[in-house]
Amino acid sequence: MHRTLLNIILSLFFVVFVTNFSFATKEIAETDSTSNHNEPIEKKKGFDTGEFIFNHIQDDYGWHLFSYNHHHVSIPLPVILYSKNKGWVTFWSGKLAHNPSYKGFTIAKEGTYKNKIVEINEKGEFIARPFDISITKNVLAIIISCIILVVIFVPVAKAYQRKPNQPPSGLQSLMEPVILFIRDDIAKDSIGEKHYERFTPALLTIFFFILLNNLLGLVPIFPGGANVTGNITVTMALALVTFIITTFTGNKNYWAHIFNAPGIPWWLKVPLPLIPIIELFGVLIKPFVLMIRLFANITAGHIVVLGFFSLIFIFGNISEIIGLAVSPVSVIFAVFMSFLELLVAFIQAYVFTILSAIYFGMAVAEDH
Amino acid sequence: MELIKPDIGLLFWMIVSFSIVLFILIKYAWKPILKAIKARERSIAKSLDAAQRAKDEMAKIEFGNEKITALAKIERENILKEAKEAKVKIIEEAKETAKQEAQKILEDARKSVFKEKEDAINEIKNQIAELSVGIAEKLLRDHLSDGSKQKHLISNIVKNIELN
Numbered sequence: 001m002h003r004t005l006l007n008i009i010l011s012l013f014f015v016v017f018v019t020n021f022s023f024a025t026k027e028i029a030e031t032d033s034t035s036n037h038n039e040p041i042e043k044k045k046g047f048d049t050g051e052f053i054f055n056h057i058q059d060d061y062g063w064h065l066f067s068y069n070h071h072h073v074s075i076p077l078p079v080i081l082y083s084k085n086k087g088w089v090t091f092w093s094g095k096l097a098h099n100p101s102y103k104g105f106t107i108a109k110e111g112t113y114k115n116k117i118v119e120i121n122e123k124g125e126f127i128a129r130p131f132d133i134s135i136t137k138n139v140l141a142i143i144i145s146c147i148i149l150v151v152i153f154v155p156v157a158k159a160y161q162r163k164p165n166q167p168p169s170g171l172q173s174l175m176e177p178v179i180l181f182i183r184d185d186i187a188k189d190s191i192g193e194k195h196y197e198r199f200t201p202a203l204l205t206i207f208f209f210i211l212l213n214n215l216l217g218l219v220p221i222f223p224g225g226a227n228v229t230g231n232i233t234v235t236m237a238l239a240l241v242t243f244i245i246t247t248f249t250g251n252k253n254y255w256a257h258i259f260n261a262p263g264i265p266w267w268l269k270v271p272l273p274l275i276p277i278i279e280l281f282g283v284l285i286k287p288f289v290l291m292i293r294l295f296a297n298i299t300a301g302h303i304v305v306l307g308f309f310s311l312i313f314i315f316g317n318i319s320e321i322i323g324l325a326v327s328p329v330s331v332i333f334a335v336f337m338s339f340l341e342l343l344v345a346f347i348q349a350y351v352f353t354i355l356s357a358i359y360f361g362m363a364v365a366e367d368h
Numbered sequence: 369m370e371l372i373k374p375d376i377g378l379l380f381w382m383i384v385s386f387s388i389v390l391f392i393l394i395k396y397a398w399k400p401i402l403k404a405i406k407a408r409e410r411s412i413a414k415s416l417d418a419a420q421r422a423k424d425e426m427a428k429i430e431f432g433n434e435k436i437t438a439l440a441k442i443e444r445e446n447i448l449k450e451a452k453e454a455k456v457k458i459i460e461e462a463k464e465t466a467k468q469e470a471q472k473i474l475e476d477a478r479k480s481v482f483k484e485k486e487d488a489i490n491e492i493k494n495q496i497a498e499l500s501v502g503i504a505e506k507l508l509r510d511h512l513s514d515g516s517k518q519k520h521l522i523s524n525i526v527k528n529i530e531l532n
Contacts, residue, residue, distance in 0.1 A: 058370065059378060080377075114370055133377040142382055146389035153397035160404035165411045179401060201398035205390050233374040237382040241390075299371070 061093035083130035141226030190357035214345030230298035239287035
């Protein structure tokens, strides 16, 4: 409840700021384009807040590390495409960064497939969007976080096996309270004594995956900085995991509650199956809400932080002195927001896990 | 709008990597960890149970000890009492014996003194008798030196003799 309220306030705050300053930016861009046609360096200074923010929170074909003297330094990542005309095509993302198009592919500047690789003909006209399973920035970030998870928890498990019945030490003692919290306060409380052990491993994986990626998302330098849990595709996959587990472990009682809910008057089920339809929607809405909640919370946090940083550049465009004057304020607000996001990182991992546990609990609940 | 449009490639990789990490973590991390934690919890519960039982046992033993101590105290008291009684009795007896002994000694002393006295008296009597005989002899010798006197004496003695 509090979280939603907070989010609404922050979003409003953000909207007010960004709309105000995008106006300001546009004006600058206009004045730039009208008065400084002969000075291309001045023109480059034009700053689009929206573009800046969205470039930072979106997936990318390469991993941009930093820019130096208008020269972008990125980690090239493999682009893997399948098009009907050319079959499988793979190349490094750096090829598209330096050339406008490569092997008949280019990154769309606008339209439906903006910022995605599209196939073009010799005249530069759009042909099709290929089947694209490139290792993008987010894919690499996911792989890195998976490796981190394995590197952290497999040795911890080894430590448990090496010295059974001993108090935990080192990394083990850092992780154990969290593992116990998820097992006892999330799994056992939501699912019940009888079934919780079946679901605890999945809940642990979901929790630590979300938490790690939330935290890595707050780190501005490689391997952090990718907006993994603020990406709707990732949260969709996570919600899908919850949905699949719930659906496949659902017992007779669970399905009975959906299609023939007990204690409901019969005329709400026959001839028009009103309650079954609503219940069925509920089954789909639950993972959908999981997906949206995580995505929106993390993305909103990133947008607000980036918005505060944008202020420096917006004012810097007006005058360097104003930009310098504003920067401490921006930094203070961004630091404050980062702390808030740190809190949100834990809260959202917790919320996703506990809601998943509650759904699992519903799926295996016994008839009373 | 691109922000809320799922990307099929990313979804594919996400599902692949997440499934792999799910599998690896469940098999090589969560199961061993949860099993170890459970085993440890059980062992802790068992140890606590054992400790509780040992405590109970100790309490029982302590209670036994107390009982024994109490018994020992009573025993000691009894022994002390008996000892006191014995002491009193022994002293009493000793006193009695001493009294008797003293009595006996006194008796003996008295007897010996009496005997000594008797002996002494006898001695004195003998000596007196001897002395008297001596004196009488001397006196007689003196008296009998003249005839008249002898006659007188004899007559006296004769007079005194009663013939019966």
